[in-house]
Amino acid sequence: xxEVYISVxxxxxxxxxxxxxxxxxxxxxxDDPKATFxxxxxxxxxxxxxxxxxxxxxxxxxxxxxxxxxxxAMGAFRDWLGSVAKDxxxxxxxxxxxxxxxxxxxxxxxxxxxxxxxxxxxxIKSYYMGLSGVTWEDTRSSRIPKExxxxxxxxxxxxxxxxxxxxxxxxxxxxxxxxSR
Numbered sequence: 001x002x003e004v005y006i007s008v009x010x011x012x013x014x015x016x017x018x019x020x021x022x023x024x025x026x027x028x029x030x031d032d033p034k035a036t037f038x039x040x041x042x043x044x045x046x047x048x049x050x051x052x053x054x055x056x057x058x059x060x061x062x063x064x065x066x067x068x069x070x071x072x073a074m075g076a077f078r079d080w081l082g083s084v085a086k087d088x089x090x091x092x093x094x095x096x097x098x099x100x101x102x103x104x105x106x107x108x109x110x111x112x113x114x115x116x117x118x119x120x121x122x123x124i125k126s127y128y129m130g131l132s133g134v135t136w137e138d139t140r141s142s143r144i145p146k147e148x149x150x151x152x153x154x155x156x157x158x159x160x161x162x163x164x165x166x167x168x169x170x171x172x173x174x175x176x177x178x179x180s181r
Contacts, residue, residue, distance in 0.1 A: 004088040005030035005122070006081065007167035009159045010100045011056045013048040017106035020047050022070075023056055023063045025077060025104065026160030029084050030093060030167045037080040038160040041107075042067035055157050071111040078108070081116050092121025095141065095166040124170050131177055148172045 008027045014020025021043035029035035043060050053059065068076070081090050094100040101121050108115035125139035128148075137143075150168045 002088040003091045004085045005091050005093050005167075005170065006084070006117075007093045007163045007170060008100055008104060008121075009094065009162040009166060010103045011157060011159050012052060012103055013043060013056070013060060014052050015049065015099070017103050018044065018110070020049065020052070021045060021060070021063075022103040022107055023058075023060075023067070024159040025073070026158065026163035027077070027080070028160070028163045028167045030170055032084075033164060033167060035084050036160060036164070037077060039073045039076060040067040041070050041073045044070060057157065070107060074107050074111045078112060078116055085116075089118075090116055092117040093124065093166070093170055094121060095124045095162075095169065097121050097123035097125075122170070124166055124173070127170070128173055131173055144169070148176075 006027050007030050008025065010022050010026075011024045012020055012022050022041055023043065024038070024040045027037040040063060043063050046060060048060055067073075084090070092101055092104070101117075104117070105115050105119075108117075125136075128134070128144060129136060129139050132138075134143075148169050149172075150165065156162065
């Protein structure tokens with residue numbers, strides 16, 4: 001089965017589900033940057049970490065007013081994945097995928113009973129580590145060379161903006177990897 005790489009980013013009220021809520025989810029087809037998805041979710045509880053909320057830049061109350069029901073939001077994401085993937089296998093791609101994937105996996109299973117991505121995905125930080133031979137500490141976004149970055153983008157902590165930014169990183173790293181063969 002062919003694959004389609006989907007860059008995913010989430011913003012959350014804290015470090016782990018279900019203790020903390022996923023507040024927004026952005027996704028983009030790595031090889032078709034016009035194919036995007038974005039949704040804001042209603043919090044599932046009132047738990048939050050002040051530092052996480054500072055990063056998000058909005059309050060839980062804002063998301064409670066404007067966010068979609070989590071089951072509805074995850075259903076819309078599943079449907080979007082199906083429309084983008086068609087007959088291909090969607091592969092989760094994230095920058096520090098272990099964080100984002102835990103929320104997406106939990107929410108898919110909790111609200112829809114299955115995760116279309118399966119049990120894993122590609123972590124861009126790990127991919128870069130293997131590509132370049134650097135240490136884990138050197139996989140921080142601030143230390144990744146400019147050749148992999150879109151010089152016109154800045155990290156906004158908007159889930160869709162960040163998913164698009166990391167899709168570009170991954171696309172450029174894959175290109176470098178194929179040139180090295």
